[in-house]
Amino acid sequence: MTKGVSGVIAVDDGGYSTCVITKNCAESFPSVKGLYGERNLTSATGKYDYIVDYKGEKYVMGTLAKYDCELPIQMHTDSKQNDFFDLSVLVAIHQFGYLSNYLITSVPIKMHNEKEKEGRILRLKGSHTITVNGVTKTFSINDVKVAPESAVAYWIAEPNGKNRFLDIGSRTIGFATTINEFGDVRFIDSESGTIFGKGLEALGESYNKKALADYVCGRLSKMWRPEDKVFVLGGGALDIELLEYISRYFPNMEVINNPHMANAIGMYNLGRFVYNIS
Numbered sequence: 001m002t003k004g005v006s007g008v009i010a011v012d013d014g015g016y017s018t019c020v021i022t023k024n025c026a027e028s029f030p031s032v033k034g035l036y037g038e039r040n041l042t043s044a045t046g047k048y049d050y051i052v053d054y055k056g057e058k059y060v061m062g063t064l065a066k067y068d069c070e071l072p073i074q075m076h077t078d079s080k081q082n083d084f085f086d087l088s089v090l091v092a093i094h095q096f097g098y099l100s101n102y103l104i105t106s107v108p109i110k111m112h113n114e115k116e117k118e119g120r121i122l123r124l125k126g127s128h129t130i131t132v133n134g135v136t137k138t139f140s141i142n143d144v145k146v147a148p149e150s151a152v153a154y155w156i157a158e159p160n161g162k163n164r165f166l167d168i169g170s171r172t173i174g175f176a177t178t179i180n181e182f183g184d185v186r187f188i189d190s191e192s193g194t195i196f197g198k199g200l201e202a203l204g205e206s207y208n209k210k211a212l213a214d215y216v217c218g219r220l221s222k223m224w225r226p227e228d229k230v231f232v233l234g235g236g237a238l239d240i241e242l243l244e245y246i247s248r249y250f251p252n253m254e255v256i257n258n259p260h261m262a263n264a265i266g267m268y269n270l271g272r273f274v275y276n277i278s
């Protein structure tokens, strides 16, 4: 755990990576996990190698599961109310959080409804005991805020006027529209949403960069104009070739600095604002 006993922790628990921001750290580890099973040669040596004991079950997680797991679990459910995502958050707090945590986490825009938010809050709020690499810790999550993925990147720089955000993730493609007029911020629901099943891992073998750009940008062109300012984020924004195809539709696009961490950075800024602590 980091210095201090209490603070805001942002955990963007994606299908591919879990990004964590506190006032002391900016970290990211693979979200992949699997059951520990029968093993003879396993030890956690890398920084993001995790052997986890939680509620009577033993898992491998992080880079250890990425490189050495026979049945790595990918979770392509619309809802994040399951152990896969809970474990990402709890391991993040065990490694980088506080004794007493003010959590801000995320769900896709399309799932940003009361039922999903309340479900995540119910699962995460309270006291937790979890063992990672042999170290058992008990900590509390005092409060949980659930932010909309992709749109939350607005809080990185709070740009003026009308702006678009395109989040290319592993499970999902998120798209969001915000308007900031004289400090009055609006999120435009009718011009925002989530495309499930077309993230880069979700497409698997059928992933073709031009086809994905045509599919996504073609759909967006119903609502978004070619001259719009489009900020691109998510791990997919690191793919230069994919960006080139997207820029054919939206020439004013700009990749957010550190796009892979962008949701988590926006979440931390929003978390500091709503909790009024850092």
Ligand SMILES: Nc1ncnc2c1ncn2[C@@H]1O[C@H](COP(=O)(O)OP(=O)(O)OP(=O)(O)O)[C@@H](O)[C@H]1O
Residues within 6 Å of the ligand: 013, 014, 015, 016, 017, 018, 031, 149, 168, 169, 170, 171, 172, 173, 199, 200, 201, 233, 234, 235, 236, 237, 238, 239, 260
């Ligand atoms: N350097 C890179 N170049 C190209 N693609 C990359 C790079 N780094 C990561 N990616 C791709 O980005 C995707 C992961 O993006 P990201 O971490 O934003 O997903 P996620 O937030 O975990 O997923 P989701 O939000 O859909 O649950 C992966 O499919 C990965 O292949």
Ligand SMILES: [Mg+2]
Residues within 6 Å of the ligand: 014, 015, 149, 169, 170, 234, 263
């Ligand atoms: Mg994501």
